[in-house]
Amino acid sequence: MKQRKKQPVQTRSAILEAAGSEFSRKGYSGAGLGPIVASAGLTKGALFHHYPDKRSLAVAWATDSLAAAMESLWLTPLGGVASLDAFRSLSRARCMELQPDDATSTLVAITAETAAADPVLAAALDAVFSAWKSAISSLLERGKAAGWIHRSIQPEAEAAFYVAVFSGFTVTTKASPGESVRRTCATALEAYLETLRAQ
């Protein structure tokens, strides 16, 4: 334990990693602090030293770990998209590889479960959604400027729509898992994206 105490950054990182795994598999209410500390190799006292309660742990996880995971999964690749075909390909890939415990699915599930009842957690989760939406909105702005997105398209509205579509996919594919559902989702999403193309 002594070594852990001298490495607060590593300790917090181990806690947040364990918390993320627990939240993604069991949701917010279902997540136990016991399994989290056990998985991080700590005591509850050490956990409470860093995060006084489950809510502050969830806020830190959303702000740090979840935001970083969404950046790798979405923001960075979206920043490199330079054509509608590339956006279609990325969207299809994200659909086909969707997993019930990945960053997008976990963001959606924890938000659906908690955001209406907890404004503080809602604000932390909304910041993650906002970064995702902004990356898409910027992509659509770039596409309009470069001439591969139709000039009548409103980037912010379409970005909000895209994020809602994909968020919905994370839920409907849980109810009905299997590759054929994902393929239908991916195809419908590509058909929608095609409506944004410059004529």
Added chain:
Amino acid sequence: MKQRKKQPVQTRSAILEAAGSEFSRKGYSGAGLGPIVASAGLTKGALFHHYPDKRSLAVAWATDSLAAAMESLWLTPLGGVASLDAFRSLSRARCMELQPDDATSTLVAITAETAAADPVLAAALDAVFSAWKSAISSLLERGKAAGWIHRSIQPEAEAAFYVAVFSGFTVTTKASPGESVRRTCATALEAYLETLRAQ
């Protein structure tokens, strides 16, 4: 209690109503059987007589109460839609009146929380999603036959897409409540529906 015992249908109905209220506000893991029996005016023994555990209660609630609520909210109105403009109006109305504890939001939240880990509950929830999708698919088929939906549209794929979009809205509007977000969602949804119109 004697009278309740003689009215099993009313007792089950009172339990499912109380369960629905609890699930919609607290999710599945967060829902307490104590508050449910208190709200239904019963003992835990009476609850367990009808539903041996929380999962069987949730399955019955999804199959009966939630399915009936989705029928009133979606299936019946969708059955009466006879033009793209009427479909747009209904979609906008459902967006604008979206509440974090209504039937659609609760279906999505409970599915996001539980479906990946519980195949039995997932099947009950998937049946509710399927009925919703079928109603939209039928509407699009009718529209194709009547000439107000474009003949190239694939009703099942677009129905799955519509359900995902709306499911996503229930989550993103929780993260970011307020009328302006709903209005953006409604406008983007109408713009998408316009892409289905027969030219």
